[in-house]
Amino acid sequence: MTSQAFVPQLLHTSTRVSGFVAEALSLVTGVLLISLLAQVAIPLPWTPVPITGQTLGVGLVALSWGARRGSLIMLVYLLLGSLGAPIFAMGKSGFLLGPTMGYLIGMGLASFAMGALADRGYTRGFWTSLLAAYAGSVCTLGLGVLVLSFYLPSEQLLMAGLLPFLPGDLIKNTLAALTSWRLRRSLR
Template identity: 35%
Template sequence: MKIKNMLYAAMFAAIVAVLGLMPPIPLPFIPVPITLQTMGVMLAGSFLGKRLGFLSMLLVVMIVLLGVPILSGGRGGMAVLAGPTGGFFIVWPFAAFLIGFLVEKSWKNINIAKYIVANIIGGIVLVYLVGAIYLSYITKMPIDKAFLATMAFIPGDILKAIVVSILCYKLKEISPINEVIK
């Protein structure tokens, strides 16, 4: 792997860590707070593409599991997996990969709408699907209630997807995806 690509992966892992410094917003009806870190996952997939996006989020997962408290609220360590947010967190590399895959597939004629669709599919649908199933399992919450509880996050996450999509569209010319798709 080129040093430039390693730096991209590390930089986006750092962006997710910085977004983790923003205090989480707790919701009274679900033990999963609103955070900005999912925006970093969307950024990684949209800007870096599937391979580097996956690697950058895998780096975040490894750093967290080693105990570095970079998740929102200062959380880190293996205990994150045992908590209600574990499923939302562990799927980040796969979400970035799916977003990157969809963006790369449309790269030659990418537009803001296609970025938004990719971010919604990978950054919201996949994350919520895995996260809600995991939440249900860990908390013994009925699966329908777990999915219903996650609906409170949709407006904010759609806003994140729109912001990321506009930003990545504007930065398209400097995206490393240009080196993959020629």
């Protein structure tokens, strides 16, 4: 099946750049986008997990690049960060163990889930793009809270691992959905 996401369609119609170069530039662009947005961070005093622009980057990449490219971009991002590149939220890096591990791995799962929906044409309409973005939030927050439960008592989980992130997710999911939908429409 041919991906219906924006970037694969754009790469397919572009004949000016060789396939390998286009794929490499696409990968670097996606990793840079997530890395830069991860630096937009608001630390919260009651939780080890900051509010970040990282999830906006993941949504933009997954909904615009599709499952294969989006997952590869997230894999490279997680690998670079775990090997010491200061690209995680607030310039952090290092192995993925810790209270934020679930959110980071959840973003990888979210990238695949959102990208798979984008590949199936969910970015053709705004509301379906938004639905795909929320599928990603469920992956990220679900796995994030699950892993955080090993670090915090259960009575603190909602306040430390879920509720503070919902308003930002509403905004970031809307931006990612709107952007991917508009990009997809621009190919017509």
